[in-house]
């Protein structure tokens with residue numbers, strides 16, 4: 001038995017466990033509620049949960065741990081009270097070391113598959129902005145509860161990024177095609193009212209704990225289903241969505257890498273990163 005599992009049992013009624021990455025940096029944290037058996041998975045990479053290689057690997061490992069530990073559900077949230085996730089860490093894409101870029105993109109593909117196909121019911125308590133891949137994390141879950149005052153969406157086209165098919169699919173698994181297409185082409189970030197109107201989110205909460213309660217209630221709605229039957233039915237329902245990535249992950253990787261390495265992409269990214277940095281100094 002792993003030491004962390006023994007520790008988990010020792011904690012008795014207040015089951016609470018943190019899972020860090022290999023160097024112990026706690027980029028994600030997992031807490032299991034002993035009453036409901038639901039795991040809360042918290043993104044914890046300051047300042048804005050931008051997804052670098054280490055966070056993606058850590059996140060994937062936490063998703064798998066939650067499944068292995070027999071949790072009844074997974075609630076994804078953030079330790080930052082303004083930002084759920086700012087999407088991919090753009091520094092990973094800027095003038096990248098090619099070996100690291102390959103590892104990064106593989107980790108992104110793997111993590112998305114793990115979350116999108118997770119055996120356990122999944123819900124996102126979106127307690128801050130969910131930008132680009134931040135939105136993709138939320139839409140990979142089965143249910144979304146969001147706090148007012150924040151934005152959610154994929155605005156990649158505004159900055160000259162073409163989105164890879166799995167990002168498109170994550171939008172299409174939640175939004176009707178014409179809304180997804182228009183939002184992607186406009187690079188639209190939705191306000192909470194707009195997101196609710198098109199069902200990009202399912203509910204609004206008045207605080208993080210309210211969001212967690214609402215997510216737990218959604219997960220509780222599966223209490224009377226048989227977990228294996230539920231998991232297999234979910235997998236079948238989502239099978240077509242993941243076909244491309246499962247059948248040809250290396251081909252998908254190659255296409256993305258080719259695009260990221262183009263001078264066009266790199267120049268656009270350079271300008272965008274400079275704007276982002278100067279904004280944060282204002």
Ligand SMILES: CCCCCCCCC/C=C/C(=O)SCCNC(=O)CCNC(=O)[C@H](O)C(C)(C)COP(=O)(O)OP(=O)(O)OC[C@H]1O[C@@H](n2cnc3c(N)ncnc32)[C@H](O)[C@@H]1OP(=O)(O)O
Nearest residue numbers: 050086087088089090132133161163164256259276277280
């Ligand atoms: C065919 C296939 C093709 C495939 C190839 C192409 C890929 C396309 C798909 C792309 C998917 C993505 O997710 S791309 C990621 C897109 N994400 C974004 O554009 C988010 C940009 N960020 C923001 O809008 C804001 O930071 C926001 C999240 C709202 C938080 O605002 P705040 O005022 O609270 O914080 P800020 O001061 O702006 O940010 C704090 C610091 O974090 C940095 N920072 C913020 N977001 C960051 C990010 N995503 N990556 C790196 N660094 C980031 C800032 O520069 C600051 O750094 P310091 O100055 O050092 O303090």
